[in-house]
Every structure is written in structure tokens, then in C-alpha cells.
Amino acid sequence: MKPTKIADGVYEVGVIDWNIRDFHGYSTDRGTSYNAYLVIDEQVALIDTVKAPFADQLIANISQVIDPEKIDVVVSNHTEMDHSGALPRIMQRVGEDKPLYCSKMGARNLASHFTNPWNYHPVKEGETLSLGKRSLTFMETRMIHWPDSMFTYLNEDRILFSSDGFGQHYAGFEKFDDQAGADLMEQAKKYYANILLLYAPRILKLIEKVAASGIQIDMICPDHGVIWRKDPGSIIDAYLKWSRQEPEQKAVVVYDTMWKSTETMANAIAEGISSTGVMVKPIHIRSSHRSDIMTDVLDAAAVVMGSPTLNNQMFPTVADVLVYMKGLKPVNKIGGAFGSYGWSGEAVKLVAAELEAMKFRMIEAGPRLQYVPEEAGIAACIEYGKMIGQAVKAG
Numbered sequence: 001m002k003p004t005k006i007a008d009g010v011y012e013v014g015v016i017d018w019n020i021r022d023f024h025g026y027s028t029d030r031g032t033s034y035n036a037y038l039v040i041d042e043q044v045a046l047i048d049t050v051k052a053p054f055a056d057q058l059i060a061n062i063s064q065v066i067d068p069e070k071i072d073v074v075v076s077n078h079t080e081m082d083h084s085g086a087l088p089r090i091m092q093r094v095g096e097d098k099p100l101y102c103s104k105m106g107a108r109n110l111a112s113h114f115t116n117p118w119n120y121h122p123v124k125e126g127e128t129l130s131l132g133k134r135s136l137t138f139m140e141t142r143m144i145h146w147p148d149s150m151f152t153y154l155n156e157d158r159i160l161f162s163s164d165g166f167g168q169h170y171a172g173f174e175k176f177d178d179q180a181g182a183d184l185m186e187q188a189k190k191y192y193a194n195i196l197l198l199y200a201p202r203i204l205k206l207i208e209k210v211a212a213s214g215i216q217i218d219m220i221c222p223d224h225g226v227i228w229r230k231d232p233g234s235i236i237d238a239y240l241k242w243s244r245q246e247p248e249q250k251a252v253v254v255y256d257t258m259w260k261s262t263e264t265m266a267n268a269i270a271e272g273i274s275s276t277g278v279m280v281k282p283i284h285i286r287s288s289h290r291s292d293i294m295t296d297v298l299d300a301a302a303v304v305m306g307s308p309t310l311n312n313q314m315f316p317t318v319a320d321v322l323v324y325m326k327g328l329k330p331v332n333k334i335g336g337a338f339g340s341y342g343w344s345g346e347a348v349k350l351v352a353a354e355l356e357a358m359k360f361r362m363i364e365a366g367p368r369l370q371y372v373p374e375e376a377g378i379a380a381c382i383e384y385g386k387m388i389g390q391a392v393k394a395g
């Protein structure tokens with residue numbers, strides 16, 4: 001693919017992975033890209049690489065701009081293999097003795113992934129590397145989202161190479177925010193909800209720290225998806241909003257069902273919520289991917305989970321969503337649980353206990369109906385929905 005010039009002497013040379021649909025369990029319905037950046041000055045720097053199978057494509061892209069052997073410095077902002085997998089091939093081409101800049105944890109983690117004796121140059125927070133007329137400054141961003149994560153800032157051009165921060169799984173020839181389709185922000189939100197939400201407090205601190213430092217950011221270049229050049233402030237503002245976990249007037253009713261009784265209940269609860277004027281989305285777990293469910297959970301004020309009882313347990317797919325959600329640490333949520341059962345009916349209590357463990361504010365004991373819901377049961381579900389809707393409105 002033709003490299004994209006993003007500023008004088010600065011190129012995006014990464015690759016597009018059009019066909020990936022499962023990215024370590026995240027559903028990448030729009031594919032993704034692995035971005036890598038070339039900064040050409042008296043010294044030439046390559047910032048990040050790509051997933052191993054795309055190494056040859058990366059080398060071919062770099063070669064359209066400069067002979068890879070002319071690269072003086074390689075920077076690894078993040079060890080995860082979608083950005084480091086091509087390092088062995090790259091270092092072979094660039095020269096195994098060339099300095100490999102990374103965080104302290106990066107040097108450790110890269111050594112746990114690759115046995116090559118590379119010339120690691122672990123950087124200190126704020127360390128600057130002169131390339132000639134321009135310079136790179138390294139910012140530690142530990143646990144956003146791995147221990148090794150860092151950002152690299154090109155001072156003179158005010159460009160932030162933000163690794164996985166501000167990224168989106170978005171494949172396209174459109175390389176910039178002003179060229180991308182209408183779903184760009186939704187993809188950025190999905191990325192945040194599934195990869196970064198659990199680090200929300202750190203992200204808030206980082207944004208505050210960068211704002212306080214007075215650093216100006218004209219462009220944000222993440223390692224996935226499009227570059228924010230027109231309005232980098234829009235994605236920073238979105239990160240602030242998502243990190244504060246300010247809920248919208250919105251509820252999700254997430255459920256699974258074997259014979260549709262729990263589904264009938266879910267729809268009645270959703271009807272009750274909707275009647276209060278709160279936006280609501282019933283989500284059948286096996287018709288949605290957990291990463292899409294999490295995207296809806298991110299800004300929902302209420303999460304109501306429904307499960308039938310199966311062999312004295314909650315339904316396994318409900319457990320899957322609960323475990324996934326718990327790991328991502330959503331906060332400021334109202335919780336609810338409901339479900340149909342046959343004889344012992346443990347599921348609702350088990351689901352409620354999981355939501356309580358996540359510190360969701362639970363709204364009374366949710367409806368638990370035996371077998372197929374009758375009129376009175378459906379009415380109880382509508383009432384329960386109204387209670388949830390009112391709680392959402394009350395904040």
C-alpha cells in the first residue's frame with residue numbers, strides 16, 4: 001500500500017487487515033489496521049511495527065519512502081504482538097545493532113516475547129531524542145493498556161504517536177478523521193469500552209497531566225485506525241467523557257433464553273423502561289457479540305440482566321458477559337436481574353450477586369417467573385421496568 005504523508009517528512013507506513021473479524025476475542029466488524037510511522041530527519045526513526053504476517057508489506061511500504069537500512073532508530077511504544085510481531089524481520093533489515101527505544105517495561109516485555117539480543121534503549125519519562133532538526137519525547141503511559149505502554153511525541157510538528165490510545169479497529173483507505181465514515185466515533189467508543197475502560201482513572205490522570213504540561217497536540221496518530229488531524233480535541237473530549245463514566249439516560253436489558261420466557265420478560269421490562277422516556281435496548285446475548293454489548297454498557301445508566309436457570313446455574317452465556325463486564329470495571333450503574341425458571345430458579349440470585357459485586361446499585365429483587373410468563377407476570381415485568389426507568393431519571 002502507498003504510504004500516507006501526514007506531515008513534511010512524516011509518513012504512515014503501516015498495513016490494513018481487512019479481513020480480521022476476531023481480534024483476541026473482540027469482534028472487529030470493520031477489520032483493522034496496524035499503523036507504523038516513519039520520521040525522516042538527519043536520523044530516521046520508525047515508530048512501531050505491525051503484526052508478524054504483515055512484515056513484508058511493512059518493509060515494502062517503508063521502501064517506497066526510504067531504504068529500510070537507512071532507519072537509524074526503531075521505537076516500540078507497545079509490546080503487544082500486533083505492533084511488535086514484525087520486529088524480528090524489521091531489525092534484520094534495519095540492522096540488529098540499531099537502537100530500539102522503548103520503556104523500561106518495554107525492554108523487559110520485548111525480551112519475554114523475542115529472544116533476539118537487540119540493542120534496547122529503555123527511556124526515562126520525558127526523555128528526548130534528537131533526530132536532527134526535530135526531536136522525539138517519550139511519555140510513559142504504564143497500564144494504558146499494558147505495563148510497557150508509552151506514547152512518543154514529535155515536538156516540532158506537535159504530533160502524538162499514541163500507540164493503542166485513541167485507536168479504533170477501522171480498516172479503510174481513509175487515513176484521517178475528516179475522511180472516515182460516520183461510524184468512526186462508534187468504533188472509537190467500542191475500542192475504549194473493550195480495551196481501555198478498566199484504566200479509566202489512569203486515563204483521566206494522563207489527560208490532566210498532558211493538559212497541565214502545556215503540550216500542544218495538532219495530530220494524534222494511533223496504532224489502529226485513522227489519524228485525528230482535523231479535530232484531535234474531539235477524541236480527547238470523548239475519552240474524558242468515557243473515563244468519567246457519566247451515564248446517559250439509557251438502559252440495556254441483556255439476556256439469554258432457551259424457550260423465550262426470559263425474552264418475553266426482557267421485552268416487557270424494556271417496554272416499562274421506555275414508558276418512562278428512558279432510551280432502552282433489549283440485547284439477546286447470542287445475537288450480539290460481547291464486545292458490542294460492552295459498547296452499549298459503557299454509557300448506559302442501567303444494566304438489567306436476564307437469565308433462565310439451567311442445571312441450577314445461570315445460563316453460561318450470561319456468565320460469559322458478566323465475567324467480561326466485571327473485568328472492564330464499569331461504574332455508576334443501576335443494576336437489575338430477572339429470569340424464568342422451572343423448579344429451583346437459582347439464576348436470578350446468582351446474576352444479582354455478580355452485579356452487586358460490581359457495585360451496581362440494585363433495584364429491588366427483579367422478577368423471577370416460573371416457566372412461561374402469564375399476564376400478571378408480564379405486568380410485573382413492565383412495573384419493574386418502570387421502576388428502573390424512574391431510577392435512571394432520578395440519577
Ligand SMILES: Cc1cc2nc3c(=O)[nH]c(=O)nc-3n(C[C@H](O)[C@H](O)[C@H](O)COP(=O)(O)O)c2cc1C
Nearest residue numbers: 258259260261262308311312341342343344345371
Ligand atoms: C436442560 C435444562 C435444564 C434446566 N435446569 C433447570 C434447573 O436446574 N432449575 C430450574 O429451575 N429450571 C431449570 N430448567 C427450566 C428452565 O429454567 C425453564 O424452562 C425456563 O422457563 C426457561 O426459560 P427460557 O424460556 O427463558 O429459556 C431447565 C431447563 C432445561 C432445558
